[in-house]
Amino acid sequence: MEHGDNNGHSHHAMMLEDFRKRFFVSVVLTLPVLFLSPIIRQGLESAGVSLPTIEGASYLLFAFSTLIFFYGGKPFLTGLLDELRSRQPGMMTLIAVAISVAYIYSSLVVFGLAGKFFFWELATLIDIMLLGHWIEMRSVMGASMALEELAKLMPSQAHRIGEDGETEDVALKDLQNGDRLLVKPGEKLPADGRVAKGQSSVNEAMLSGETTPVSKEKDDEVIGGSINGEGSLEIIIEKTGSDSFLSQVIELVKQAQESRSRAQDLANRAAMWLTVIALSAGAITLFAWVNLAGYDFAFSLERAVTVMVITCPHALGLAIPLVIAVSSALAANNGLLIKDRAAFEKAYEVDAVVFDKTGTLTEGKFGVTDIIPFENVSEEEILKLAASVEAESEHSIARGIVESAEEKYPIKDFNSIPGKGAYATVEDRQITVASGSYIAD
Structure with a gap:
């Protein structure tokens, strides 16, 4: 009955760190790419900036861009393979096609093909897409942290009462349905069950949001993770493991992490069609310049590559993760757990909202409002x-x-x-x- 499984959290933490590292390394490598790119240098020189001539600039460009392509672009290249295997081309396919075309064509230009470089477009595209995915992973990590906080509601041990009436401390994973437990005042309840003996008030605020302690006596149900009040309770376990209330809440949060919003699905469908459009437009451009306009292959190929590279939308790759990250962060900061992102996106259609007053619209703190004296006592x-x-x-x-x-x-x-x-x-x-x-x- 262990709720503290951190495998998912560790995986997301590793992915977050991976995207962060790849982004910063790629940005550092992009600086010399921008400085060495002919189109950037021409723009600076036309603005009156004097730049030194660098021997072998094209080979340096190739070297820096190769590092960016294989290191920074690796997540998108592996994502392309995954999407092709699942026969669901999407954003990763679009990005991978754009950076691959830019890199392969520019590399051919370095080693003799007539044309111009697309190295700076390659580098900035990878940087922006890495930033978008890093932001998205941070929002996923926020949900993972919520899972950790939920798991912390459970104590590490329980006081199990044996047949001889003696108590022993046991780990939660060793508990079974039907076990009798002693819960002392101020302790967290280790499992879902029913009160067999004793009276107390139980604070279920972390689970239900209701700040008023609930009075519990014999035959009343209790929830694992809630906090016992001033009395001792003996409870009989009725639910353990995945059947417990807290486990089901954690499972809902996990499902929310894995669910995709309508905006994400729309972006992936748009990316799939943009990939088809980009490849088709590139092929049509190449055919038109060679066969209809009569230009040579190298000139026509440059135009075709230009069309395919500029078709990849930087904004699409950055806007969706930003929207998800901001909305998830705002929700988490205000104590809102999102069960389904698709439903969350339809919140703008809501006409009325019903709130539980205590602890939501009010602070959930008790105080004295009126005192009715008697027998001449003030x-x-x-x-x-x-x-x-x-x-x-x-x-x-x-x-x-x-x-x-x-x-x-x-x-x-x-x-x-x-x-x-x-x-x-x-x-x-x-x-x-x-x-x-x-x-x-």
């Missing part, structure tokens, strides 16, 4: 007496009473009434602070 005295008793309690309502009082009396003989309240001796009087249901009983 409001200040009632609050002081109540706060004195509740100062020893861990209950969230008790904390609200204590924070509302300016002064407290010293007390003795404090006792908790699990799920109901508490009592103690204050100023030689027994003072009980309890719920309405306790007083009614």
Whole structure:
């Protein structure tokens, strides 16, 4: 019953680090490519910038661009193979075709083919696409961190009660349905189950969002990961492993990570058609310049390559990851777990939203709003007496009473009434602070 499986998180962390490293290395290598590119140098010189002549500039361009192509472009080249194997050409195919055409053609120009270089276009295209995928991986990592936080809700051990009544500490993976567990005050519940003995209030805020502790007594259901209050509980395990409530929540977050939004699907379909259009336009351009316009093959090939390279949309590769990253970050920062990205994209069609008030529209903190005195006791005295008793309690309502009082009396003989309240001796009087249901009983 282990929830702390970090394999997915480690995989995403490695991919994030890989894209980050490839991006920065490629950017550094792009600087000399830009400086050595003839079209960039011509633009600078026309602006009055004097640049030194560099011997063997074309070979240096080839060397730097080769490093960028094989190191920075590797994710896209391997992505091309994956998409072709799955027969679903998309963004990776479009990027890989563009950078491959630019690299192969420019390399042929270096070694004798008449034409111009596309090395700087190759380098900047790889840089921008690496940046886009790095940003996208950061958004995925945000969801992975949410999984880690959910997994941390579970304790590492549980107090299992044996047939002889003795308790032993065991790992969660050793628990089975039907085991009897002891949960002490303030501890996290190690499994889903049902109360067999005891009374207490349980804080389920991290799981349900409801900040008010829920009173639990015999036969009530409890959720693993929630926090026990002031009383001890004995519970019988009913759900372990993937059947537990927390495991199902974690599974929902994983499914959200793996789900693709409509925008991503649309971008992939657009990329597939752009790949077809780019290759077709390049072939038509080559045919037209050679057969219809009568130009030589080298001149016509340069035009065809130009068409194929400029067809690859830099914006498409960067815009979608940016949208996903920003929307995911905003959602995560505001405590919103997205179950399905496709549904999340339709949020603009929502006409009405229903909120759970406590802890969502309000802070979920308790305080004193009204005091109704009796027997000529002042409001200040009632609050002081109540706060004195509740100062020893861990209950969230008790904390609200204590924070509302300016002064407290010293007390003795404090006792908790699990799920109901508490009592103690204050100023030689027994003072009980309890719920309405306790007083009614």
